[in-house]
Amino acid sequence: MSRPDPSAHVLGRLIAIVPLGIGVTVLVFLWGAPFGEFHSPPLFFRVFGSFVALGFVLVGLGIAFAKTSRHPGLHQGPPPSDPPPPAPPTAGGYTCPHCNATLQQDAEASPLGDVKCAYCGSWFNIHGRKP
Helix, strand or coil, X not given: CCCCCHHHHHHHHHXXXXXXXXXXXXXXXXXXXXXXXXCCCCHHHHHHHHHHHHHHHHHHHHHHHHHHCCCCCCCCCCCCCCCCCCCCCECCECECCCXXXXXXXXXXXXXXXXXXXXXXXXXXXXXXXXX
């Protein structure tokens, strides 16, 4: 496993500073202004602006936490693995999911992969698509 480039961590922290700084700046300017004076923002704008700024602060903190933690995000445990590849067809070909009969070699399939079982007469898709 290769070690990540240290400049990537620095860049990640710098990217986190931008939304965090915007949110904190808006909060300071909204709530730092005195109430009831000539250029002070109304209470509605203070509350609404605080909700918007809080979103910026949380995004900045989330990016900073994900970039500086050992395991990015909230995942605890080993990293998820890729799902296993689908099993190859058996030596006789595909099998019917309803009766487990082997599909005949000369069976015709639609362009989407729909096939009719010669044994039980049910339709199924060889690509695993649902009807």
